[in-house]
Amino acid sequence: MHDTLTRPQIAPHIAIAARNVTLSLGEAGHQTQILKGIDLEIPLGQSVALLGPSGSGKSSLMAILSGLERASSGEVRVGGVDFGPMDEDGLARARRGRIGIVLQAFHLLPTMTALENVAVPLELAGIADPFGTAQRELEAVGLGHRVTHYPSQLSGGEQQRVAIARAMAPGPEIIFADEPTGNLDGATGEAIIDLLFSRQRASGATLLIITHDPSLATHCDRVIEMRDGLIVADRAGGAGA
Incomplete structure (x- = not known):
């Protein structure tokens, strides 16, 4: 009871909160400290770029x-x-429908069409009308004419659009994107970033995007920089300036 009374409370408008978070990997006595005490709060609906070089701990x-x-x-x-x-099962249930994730490598199932890649996770989650929802989300990302195509028949940019549709289709409160343009050329990457932010604004979701590209700051409300497992800067981004 005493701990509950003395612990600082997290405001209801905060989507993501981390307090003194550490991460160490390896065996006892030979551990590498990846995160060294992270304190972070991100309000609902905010877009945040998490910048830092490889090995900084952002991913x-x-x-x-x-x-x-x-x-x-x-x-x-x-x-x-x-x-x-x-x-792990509890975390999977907590993510379902609440958190959408977009990764650099797309992670589409090669034996499923674009429509199935978006609809099947919805179906497994028990969401009503999974194929209708998937169709609408694919149309929203400009792929209404490609729903029957398999990943091998899609360009890299189209595959990432499918991945964004899959992440957004359940209507998640929070979107995480880890280097979502890392496998794309410059022009395609810019189009994907524009799409990701337009879908985020349309839904009102909170967005945390991991990147090494400072130009992304122009799209975000806030920019956080990491070095060696620590947050070293936290400032307004181009959209929040």
Whole structure:
């Protein structure tokens, strides 16, 4: 009871909260500290760019905040849910419908069409009218004419559009995107970023985008920089300036 009374409370308008989060990998006595005590709050609906060089810990932080990795210590609350006491099944349930994830490598199933790649996860989650929802989301990302095509029949940019549609289709409160343009050429990457932010604004979702590209700051409300497992800067981005 005393701990509940003395622990600082997280305001209801905060979508993502991390307090003194650490991550260490390796065996006891030979551990590498990846995150060294991260404190972070992101309000509902805010778009945030997390910048930093390779090895800075930004992707590890995203993995913890999205429930794909467990913190070694500290507190993580996402969408009002405390990730601390949850096992892997609990984290999977917490992500379902609440969190959308877009990755650099697309991760589309090669034996499924674009429509099936978006609809089947909705169907498994028990969402009503999964194929109708998937059709509408693919139309929203400009792929209404490609729904019957398989990933091998789509360009890299089209595959990432399918991945964005899959992430957005359940209507998640929070979107995580890890280097979403990393496998795309410059012009295609810019189009994907424009699409990702337009879908985020349309839905009102919170967006945390992991990148090494400072130009993304012009799209974001806020820019956070990481070095060596620590947050070293936190400032307004181009959209929030």
